Amino acid sequence: MLPKVNFVDETEIRPPYVHRKRRAGEQILYFIRHGEMHLLEDGKPLILKPGDVCLLDKDRTHEGTKATTCNYYYVHFMHGEMELVDAKEEEVARQQFERRRKAMVKEPCEPYGSYDESKIWLPKYWHIKKVTDQIHIDELIKQAIAEDYSTFENHKILCACRIQEALIEIARCFATAERERTAGGFPESYYKVQKIQEWLNASYAADISGERLEEEFDGNFDYMNRIFKRVTGQTIFQYLTAVRMEHAKRLIAQTTMHTGVIGQEVGYPDEYYFSKVFKRNVGMSPRAYADSLSKNKS
Known part of the structure; x- marks a missing residue:
């Protein structure tokens, strides 16, 4: 809303x-x-x-x-759905917020149906520490101002979209700071894990190796893998595989691409190997998965 x-x-x-x-x-x-x-x-x-x-x-x-x-x-x-949390409810709200952030850290893609359940947890008063985050929010509000003064159609809707983006960015910054505060003394490591996740989500189709990650993040892969698992409960390559499988399932569900092409799109040039990884992680082959979707639709 x-x-x-x-x-x-x-x-x-x-x-x-x-x-x-x-x-x-x-x-x-x-x-x-x-x-x-x-x-x-x-x-x-x-x-x-x-x-x-x-x-x-x-x-x-x-x-x-x-x-x-x-x-x-x-x-x-x-905002018709904005509620103020009072002092008595604050700890309960923080626990709900913590559970959701932990779940989001571990999941490579938010399910489509989760839109109706999504909540934005906003701090009433808070300092945004990172300059890059301040610049991003600053730019979003500038865009909202420009749309508010625009004379083009639907400019108020676009203005509201920019403010919604700014609120979500504030909420994300707050969520990260809260996780860092409770992360057991490794806030910088937690921030690096987030950056690795963002990069994997964007570059999942590339040829990714430990050496490539060391180049991208200027660090030792074994160390990055340890802190990644400490935060998410998964190794880097377990998370990467989960991301690739989610995208593969979407392509199977939404397109008529051949299995080999889908494999290439999500980072597996070898069709046989892609089918093997898919079956191991999803529980059935890509063809069987496509058939199961067809049966559910009929």
């Missing part, structure tokens, strides 16, 4: 301006670029600095407490 974006823009406040006391009646997202913003929301003080994101609740009163210079993006929006 897309947010309904009422206002999105960049602005800068300077002394003596201070945010007036108000209850907005809509969610407000602040993303601080430069300077500081001092707020009070229902009696709780907030000091926002560069790289900080903050979601103000539609039903809570907020006001400025100090005149400062601050450059920031603001997004005023409504």
Whole structure:
């Protein structure tokens, strides 16, 4: 469900301006670029600095407490499915969030039917540490502003899509930081595992070896494989095989490609070897898998 974006823009406040006391009646997202913003929301003080994101609740009163210079993006929006988690529910929410992130780390592809079950876990107030993540979110909000000012058809829908992307990116950054915090003292290793997963998801059809991975990630393969298994429960090549099998199953289900061509598309030039790997991992040959799909449709 897309947010309904009422206002999105960049602005800068300077002394003596201070945010007036108000209850907005809509969610407000602040993303601080430069300077500081001092707020009070229902009696709780907030000091926002560069790289900080903050979601103000539609039903809570907020006001400025100090005149400062601050450059920031603001997004005023409504989302019918956005719920605020209170303090009593926070630990339960964190556990649900942790289980979902662990599951996502281990699965190469999210099932198509999971759209209806997907949730975006957003922090109310959080600092985005990595500059590359800040730049990405900055660019998404810039695109949203451009669409909001556009005169072309469906520009408000595209604006809402960009804000939804920004919210998902914030949620992903938050998820990664939470996993790093609970990862038992190897946050940098966890980040490297994510990068390896992203690369495998994009390059699964290539000829991938331990030597190739060492070149791509400037590290020892045995070490990378150990930390990869510690985080995901799988070795690098077990994960790569799972990715390839998911894509192979999709091609079997959605195309009329010959088995040998499908094998080449997912990284197995040898048709016989592809069929062998497929049967070992899926439980049946590619042809049998295609027949089972036909029977289910009829």
